[in-house]
Amino acid sequence: xxxxxxxxxxxxxxxxxxxxxxxxxxxxxxxxxxxxxxxxxxxxxxxxxxxxxxxxxxxxxxxxxxxxxxxxxxxxxxxxxxxxxx
Numbered sequence: 001x002x003x004x005x006x007x008x009x010x011x012x013x014x015x016x017x018x019x020x021x022x023x024x025x026x027x028x029x030x031x032x033x034x035x036x037x038x039x040x041x042x043x044x045x046x047x048x049x050x051x052x053x054x055x056x057x058x059x060x061x062x063x064x065x066x067x068x069x070x071x072x073x074x075x076x077x078x079x080x081x082x083x084x085x086x
Contacts, residue, residue, distance in 0.1 A: 015086040
C-alpha cells in the first residue's frame with residue numbers, strides 16, 4: 001500500500017493559522033493541540049484514501065475531525081489528496 005501525496009492549499013493553511021490565532025486568545029484552549037488534531041486527521045487520508053463523505057461541490061469530500069468541531073474539505077484524485085479548506 002502506497003501513501004498518497006497530501007497537498008495543503010493556501011486557503012487550508014490560512015484556516016489553520018486563523019484557528020490557532022483565535023484559540024490563542026481563549027484561556028485554556030490549547031491552540032497547538034487543536035491544530036495538531038486537525039493535521040493528524042488529514043494525515044489519515046494519506047493511508048486510508050477517500051474515507052470522507054461526499055461534499056457540497058462536485059468532486060469534493062469532507063472529513064469530520066474526531067474530538068474537534070472541524071471539517072476538512074478535500075479532493076481525492078489518484079495518488080494525490082488536496083486539502084482545500086478546514
